[in-house]
Structure formats: structure tokens, C-alpha cells
Amino acid sequence: MNFFSRLYYRYKKLWKMISLFMLIAGPGIIVMVADNDAGGITTYTVTGAQYSFHLIWFLILLGPVAYYVQEMTVRLGAVTKRGHAEAIFHSFGAFWGWFSLLDLVLVDWLTMITEFIGMTAALSIFGVPPIVTVIGACIVMGAMVVQGRYWTWEKIALVFCVLNLIYIPAAFMINPPIDKIIHGSFIPHLPPGGFTNDLFFLIMANIGTTIAPWMIFFQQSAVVDKGMQEKDMVWGKIDTAIGSFLTVVVAAFCVILTATLIPGLPISDAATAAHLFMGINKYVGALLAIGLFDAGLLGAICISLASSWAFGEVFGWAHSLNQKVKQAPWFYAYYFFTLVFAGTVVLIPGAPLILITLFVQVIAVTLLPAALVFLIILLNDEETMGKYKNNWHQNFANISIVVLIIIVSTLYGISAVFPNILK
Amino acid sequence: MISEFFGSAWDAVRDINRRYKRPHIKMTPAVLFSLGLLRFYLLFLVGLLVWKFFSVLHK
Numbered sequence: 001m002n003f004f005s006r007l008y009y010r011y012k013k014l015w016k017m018i019s020l021f022m023l024i025a026g027p028g029i030i031v032m033v034a035d036n037d038a039g040g041i042t043t044y045t046v047t048g049a050q051y052s053f054h055l056i057w058f059l060i061l062l063g064p065v066a067y068y069v070q071e072m073t074v075r076l077g078a079v080t081k082r083g084h085a086e087a088i089f090h091s092f093g094a095f096w097g098w099f100s101l102l103d104l105v106l107v108d109w110l111t112m113i114t115e116f117i118g119m120t121a122a123l124s125i126f127g128v129p130p131i132v133t134v135i136g137a138c139i140v141m142g143a144m145v146v147q148g149r150y151w152t153w154e155k156i157a158l159v160f161c162v163l164n165l166i167y168i169p170a171a172f173m174i175n176p177p178i179d180k181i182i183h184g185s186f187i188p189h190l191p192p193g194g195f196t197n198d199l200f201f202l203i204m205a206n207i208g209t210t211i212a213p214w215m216i217f218f219q220q221s222a223v224v225d226k227g228m229q230e231k232d233m234v235w236g237k238i239d240t241a242i243g244s245f246l247t248v249v250v251a252a253f254c255v256i257l258t259a260t261l262i263p264g265l266p267i268s269d270a271a272t273a274a275h276l277f278m279g280i281n282k283y284v285g286a287l288l289a290i291g292l293f294d295a296g297l298l299g300a301i302c303i304s305l306a307s308s309w310a311f312g313e314v315f316g317w318a319h320s321l322n323q324k325v326k327q328a329p330w331f332y333a334y335y336f337f338t339l340v341f342a343g344t345v346v347l348i349p350g351a352p353l354i355l356i357t358l359f360v361q362v363i364a365v366t367l368l369p370a371a372l373v374f375l376i377i378l379l380n381d382e383e384t385m386g387k388y389k390n391n392w393h394q395n396f397a398n399i400s401i402v403v404l405i406i407i408v409s410t411l412y413g414i415s416a417v418f419p420n421i422l423k
Numbered sequence: 424m425i426s427e428f429f430g431s432a433w434d435a436v437r438d439i440n441r442r443y444k445r446p447h448i449k450m451t452p453a454v455l456f457s458l459g460l461l462r463f464y465l466l467f468l469v470g471l472l473v474w475k476f477f478s479v480l481h482k
């Protein structure tokens with residue numbers, strides 16, 4: 001009897017913990033899965049096609065990198081109850097505040113355009129005209145927010161996150177070589193041909209897609225909007241850890257798909273890979289296209305919200321997803337403006353879409369180091385963080401990661417402007 | 424109506440500038456050094472982009 005009562009008690013305790021986690025989880029998983037946006041999926045498919053399974057181990061290493069950076073936003077948001085934009089204005093003054101806000105707006109607008117490019121390219125495989133895709137995506141994204149409840153928005157976003165895992169069944173459908181995958185995943189090595197400029201560029205691109213400026217702003221604001229408290233921080237960390245695990249899993253399976261079906265083919269984007277897949281296995285091609293659309297949609301959802309939250313925080317507008325359109329008109333007006341703006345640009349005939357994609361990388365490197373440096377400084381400020389400030393090993397890991405990301409993303413941005421500089 | 428909109432937007436910006444005039448973080452030597460390095464980094468990047476812009480124009 002004693003045994004059964006203890007078992008029952010443990011079961012109840014475990015169930016309570018799972019229920020609590022289900023309540024608090026969300027921002028970490030959403031931001032991490034949305035990190036595999038249209039640009040991210042393109043990078044992974046190109047990586048698999050060019051370097052087969054040889055770089056999966058490197059993608060696995062990027063999981064902890066993403067976790068360490070995003071975990072800081074959970075602590076900062078839960079302790080200060082301020083979004084990242086407001087925290088920068090408050091702590092560093094108006095100059096750095098305006099710099100970050102305006103840079104974020106520019107990066108987000110340009111990245112939103114790339115998400116719409118991904119979505120229209122994905123659905124064009126099924127014969128859907130771009131205008132229908134743009135209008136449809138705007139309606140879905142509008143419907144997600146207008147009901148005035150953060151909880152509902154978050155659960156719908158989590159459904160899209162689950163859809164992002166579509167690459168896993170797709171990979172199992174093509175019987176990939178397990179021995180090569182295990183070797184590529186767990187034994188660090190260089191691909192045949194050694195360390196070339198092309199390899200370096202692709203490594204930089206993979207790191208560049210792991211941490212984006214909007215992710216820092218998004219997760220901190222989402223933590224605040226959700227009302228996460230200091231006592232909930234541990235669940236927020238688990239949420240972020242699960243998210244970083246999922247982001248790596250999705251990235252690895254994308255690589256497995258192209259490495260198995262189109263090894264050595266010089267593709268430039270994920271939509272081209274999906275087109276090629278349609279000729280080999282139409283179901284896998286369709287799954288990749290659906291995944292690419294979902295990735296673009298998730299990215300667009302998070303990016304547009306990141307800017308709307310940032311503007312709301314700084315201008316003092318009502319800026320919560322728990323408020324209806326009438327209660328927070330400027331917040332929603334900005335959200336819809338970003339959607340319509342990005343969708344319209346994609347539909348303009350002859351719009352310089354390739355130039356925009358290139359420009360995203362360049363502008364992002366002006367904002368990302370600033371956002372990361374501010375994050376580290378704020379997390380070391382005892383007045384702001386109290387007992388939740390970085391300890392020495394968090395500082396060691398975070399500062400190393402931030403320095404690495406700054407160097408690599410800067411080289412990536414510069415090589416986008418000066419393509420021959422690393423050759 | 425348009426001038427009214429821009430007028431109120433300008434007022435909001437001035438209000439934000441007033442509210443966040445002074446940084447609230449403690450300016451330790453490490454913080455000052457980091458912010459200085461960040462300014463230098465951004466100037467370097469902007470300089471590089473301006474140079475690229477003019478080199479493209481002169482081609």
C-alpha cells in the first residue's frame with residue numbers, strides 16, 4: 001500500500017510539473033523553431049547539397065550556442081519586466097536606444113520580405129500564385145492576433161512549430177544512409193577537399209542563421225507579455241533548451257534530405273531543392289515545400305511581433321497580445337503595416353529581391369553585435385539583475401560565444417558586400 | 424491632419440528623449456570600454472559601406 005501511495009504521489013507530482021511547464025513553455029520553443037525561417041532552411045539545404053552529411057556535427061554544436069544567448073533574454077525579461085528595446089533605452093540612454101530600435105525596424109522589414117519570398121516560392125511549387133500566398137499569409141497572421149489573447153496566439157504558433165518538424169518524416173521516407181549520418185553527426189571532421197573559402201562562407205552562413213537580432217528582442221518581449229515571473233525562470237530555461245534542441249533537429253534533417261537526394265548539386269535556395277525533389281519523389285518534394293512555407297510563416301509571425309512590441313515599449317503604446325485591437329490600436333496597426341509592406345514589396349514586378357536578401361545580412365551585422373553587447377552588460381549589472389546576474393562560468397560561455405558570433409557575423413556581412421575578400 | 428500626426432509624433436519622440444536622457448546603468452570602466460569599442464566597430468562598418476558605395480558609383 002505504501003509503495004502504491006508513493007507511486008501515486010510521484011505521478012501526481014510529475015503531472016503537476018508537466019502541467020506547469022505546459023503553461024509556461026512557449027516563447028523559447030517558438031523563437032528557436034522560428035529561427036529555422038525561410039533563410040535558415042535555405043542555408044541548411046545548401047549545406048546538405050554541397051557538403052553531404054559532413055557538417056551535421058557542426059550544426060549540433062550550434063544548439064548550445066543558441067541556448068546560451070537566448071537564455072539570457074529569459075532572465076532579463078523575467079527580472080526587469082521590460083522588453084529588450086525598452087531595456088536598452090532605459091539602461092544606455094536615447095542614443096543607443098534609437099540606434100537599436102531603428103536598426104531593428106530596418107532589419108525586420110528586410111527579413112520579413114525574405115520570409116515572403118520563401119513563402120511565395122514554396123507555394124508556387126503547387127501552382128499557387130504569389131498574390132494568393134501573400135493575401136493568405138496576411139489573413140492567417142492577422143487572425144492569430146486579433147482575438148486579443150496571448151495564450152491563443154501562442155498555441156497556434158506552437159502548432160506551426162510542430163509543422164516545422166515535417167522534415168523528419170520526409171527524411172525517413174527516403175531511407176537515408178544511417179551509418180554516414182552517425183559518422184557526420186558525432187565525429188567532428190572536415191568535408192573532403194579540406195577547409196576552403198566556400199566551406200568557410202557556408203559555416204559563417206550557418207552561424208549567422210543561428211542567432212538573429214530579432215530573436216533577442218522577440219523572446220524578451222514574449223517573456224514579458226506572457227507575464228513570466230522570477231520563480232518561473234527555470235521553466236523558461238527548459239523551454240529554451242527544448243527549443244534549441246528542436247532547431248538543431250530540424251536543421252540536421254534538412255541537411256539529411258538534400259545530402260541523400262541531391263548530393264553535389266549546386267543549388268542556391270530551398271525552393272530549388274523542393275523543385276528537384278518533385279522530380280525524384282513528389283511526396284518528399286511536397287513536404288519540403290510545405291516546410292519552407294511554414295518556416296517563412298513562423299519567421300514572419302515572430303519578426304513582425306518583435307518590432308511591434310519594441311515600438312510599443314518605447315512609445316508607451318498599449319502593446320500586449322492580451323489586448324484587443326481597440327485597446328492597442330497602434331501596436332496592431334504597426335503589426336499589420338509590416339505584413340502588408342513586406343507582402344507588397346514581394347509582389348512588385350522587378351523588385352530587387354536578391355539585393356534585399358543580401359542587404360539583410362549587412363544590416364543585421366550592425367545590430368547583432370550591439371544587441372549582444374547590451375545583453376552581456378545588462379546581465380552583469382547587479383542593480384538590474386540582483387542575484388540573477390551572470391556568474392563566472394555563464395560569463396565565460398556567453399562572452400566567448402558573443403565574441404565568436406560578432407567576428408563570424410561581421411566576416412559574413414563583409415563578404416556579402418565584398419564577395420572576393422575571402423578568396 | 425497630416426501636420427497634426429507628425430506634430431504629435433515629434434512630441435512623442437521629444438518625450439522619449441527627455442525620459443531616457445541619462446543612461447541608468449552604472450558606467451564602470453568595463454561598460455565604458457565595451458560601449459567605446461561598439462562605437463568604433465559601427466564606425467568601421469559604416470565607413471566600409473560608404474567606401475563600397477562610392478567605389479560602385481565610380482565604376
